[in-house]
Each structure stands twice: as structure tokens, then as C-alpha cells.
Amino acid sequence: MKFIIHNSLMNLPFFLQWFNHKQCTSSVNCQAVELLIIINRYTVFSSCKVLPQETLHILDEVLKGLLSIALVTCFLCTLTVRRNLLDLSAEERRRFVNALHQAKVTIHPDIVIATRRREEIFGPDGNTPQFENISIYNYFVWSHYYSVRKTFLGAGQQSFGGIDFSHEGPAFVTWHRYHLLQLERDMQNMLQDPSFGLPYWNFATGQNTCDICSDDLMGARSNSDVSLISQNSIFSQWRVLCENIEDYETLGTICNSTEGGPIRRNPAGNVARPMVQRLPEPEDVAQCLEVGVFDTPPFYSNSTDSFRNTVEGYSDPSGKYDPAVRSLHNLAHLFLNGTGGQTHLSPNDPIFVLLHTFTDAVFDEWLRRYSADISTYPLENAPIGHNRQYNMVPFWPPVTNDEMFVTAPENLGYSYEVEWPGRALRVTEMITIAIVTALVLVAIIFAAAACIVRVKKNKDELHQPLLTDQYQHYSDDYDGISTPSQSVV
């Protein structure tokens, strides 16, 4: 028992790092930390009887301090709000763009990347480990590349492209969720600001222009080359990682930290593919959220009536699989028409971050509406890496898909500030509403007519001479009539 408390004190940085790794992921986790510390307090009292009372008191105070740190961390974690990029003030926009650039040029404090496969990881002499430092943002790029990279099968052989740990399967949403969480946490640490939240790009505008491609945000189009970013944007200076895909595939190497050419982006400019010249409609999001089943066999890109495949964008927005269709997330990637449209490269364009936070917001809304129903998330038979309890490649420390299948505000310490579009009415619904409205109108007209008739009838009755008047008249006449007693002879 003494070991536990000693350990928790000595390993405080590690402990907080672990705590942070879990992103203060839930109030349950926060409570667990609280409980752990409280338990330790009591173990001090119960097991360290040899210590003088004063020391126990000091230890108790130290532990109370730790508890406060943990609780403050919890409190700050819960403050992360992901907002619409277009709603940020000029100052907030500037800070966000600067933060991204800082992440692009700051060496990741904890991570190095492997640049060779396991067989060659110790280098040609067996004594030169093949790892490299990498920047925070480039690690974000590299981990996405790694998740989609082809498998080297040997010199002179075609690499195998059938494995994708992050797309075309149920893990699409969970993998990208953790990918973003990792970047957000790394940036929070870099900025020393635990409330920093990644904004989102609501790409479902139905427009054929990129509304966030301005120089105060993700960069306008260059005047000199339609597929480049304007010189007025810092992103025109960014250089792309993992470009040399042919080399990796033929030599059996892995993308390293060497940067190459500039980001290419030509929104709506794919003349050969008119379908990707326009962004998804707001209605598409509303329709996608109506698909209540998370995923369906074969848990792949040809799944039909699957929420995951619909938001990923291999189905039409109502959930019907169609090989010719690209919608929602896929359509937004292809609309960018450049670096952001190629899976091994796409995170090099920082729009990737915003496109995926929005996709994650749709996922989170789905989780909320359907009470995070995980029953159709496959335990087995999904593509490799996509089963429910499998670790997501290549994240470290290991994290499984089901750990990300939880509502974000309650479990992961962040929320989205977003309003969801209402779904347009179907023809059958419109007909039903028309019939009901017509019936109600007929009923109102009928009731009004009945009322009018009744009022008129009452009015007529009111205009009839009163009995007293009649009596008066009779009486007047009566005066002129001789009474029976006055006998007229």
C-alpha cells in the first residue's frame, strides 16, 4: 500500500500524462482519479502508522493538492468546444492559423516515427535504429499515411493495397475521431492551453466554392497558379510529407520526415468529374442522420443502409450504396481536388482537420440520437483493424475502436457548437400533410358554417315581437271590445 502512494507521488508526471492521454475522457475517469487519490489518502492513515501524525497531515495536504490538480484538469477538459470556423472572430481565426503553423514547425515532444519496416528497423549495420523526429502536425500526416500504406511483399513484387486501417470499414469514424483527439491534445500541450478546441468546416453548403478558402483562414487561391494557395497565406509555405509513394512501395521503405512540394488545392476544379465540382447539400447531412443502423455486412465500402458508409460517402445520402456515388466526407475530399483528395497525402492540407471535425460532429450527433447503439458495430468479420475491440493502427498508447464509440461531451471532454439542418419532407409525408390540412380546413369551414346558421337562427328569434308587446296590442284592441258582462241587447 505504501508503494502505491509512493508510486503515485513519484510518477505524478506519468500519471497526469496517462490521465491526459485519456483526455480526461469521462466524468467516470475523473471520478476514478479522485477515488484513486482518496483511497491512497486512507491507505496512508491505515498502513503507515509508524509515521508521526504531523507527517501524515502533510501527506494528506499533498494528496488534497493532487486531487485539486486532477479536478482542475477535469474541469478544464470539459471546456473544449469545437466551433464553426466561420463563427470565429478575426483574432480567433488568426490564433487558430498561427497554432496550426506552430504545430507544423514544432518537434513532437513524445513521438518519433519509424522510417523502416520491422525487418530493417535496426538499420543496415543492425545497430542504427531507423527512427526520426517529426513535427506535431507532420506526425498527424504520417499516422494517416501509415494507416493506409500498402503492405510490402518483397523486392520486385507489387505491394498489397488491400489493407486500410482507417477507411472503408466501421473504424472509419472511430479512427479519425482518435486521430483528431491526438492532434487536439498535442496542440493543447504545445499552446499550454487545455481549452484549445479544433474548429470545424461545415462542408455541407451545396456550393461550388470553398467558403473557408480565404487568406485569413485556410488560404485563398493563388493568382499565378489555380492549384496553389495564395502567397498571403502561411499555408502556401507548408511543404508536403509522404509524397514519394512509389519509392515506399518499390523499396519497402516507410515515409520519413522529409518534406517535398507545396500543398495543391483547386476546389471544384476537377473538369473530368463534374460530380465532385459541388459540395454536399445541407439536406444530405439530415438524411444521413436518419440512417439508424451503424454498419451493415460486409462492413466495407459497399455496405448499404449503413450510417458509417453513408457519412464516409460511398452511399447516397439516404444510405443506398452506389459505386458511382461520392457523397459527404468523400465528396468534400474530392472537391478539394489536390493534396486533400489523395488518401496517403490528404492531412497535409490543413482543411483535412476541419473536414474531419465536421464528419466527427455528424458521428457524435448520430451517437446522441441513437443512444450510442453499438450492437451493429461488428465484433468480427470486419476488415483488419476495424473490429470493435481491435487497436487502431498506428496509435500509441494502444486504443481500441469501442473506446471512441461514445458520445463526446459526456465521455471525451469536448462538444460541438452546431445546429443540424431539418430534413426536407418526403413526397408521402407531403401528401399526408396536405390531406390532413384539407380535412382540418373542411372541418373548420363546416364548424364555421354551423355557427353562422346557429347565430342567424338566434338572431331571428330575437327579432320576433315579444310576448308583452303582443299582450299590449291585444290589450289595446281588447279595450275597444265589449266585455261579455256588458251585454248588448
Ligand SMILES: O=C(O)c1cc2cc(O)c(O)cc2[nH]1
Ligand atoms: O475517392 C474517394 O472517394 C476518396 C478520396 C479520399 C481522400 C482521402 O484523404 C480520404 O480520407 C478519403 C477519400 N476518399
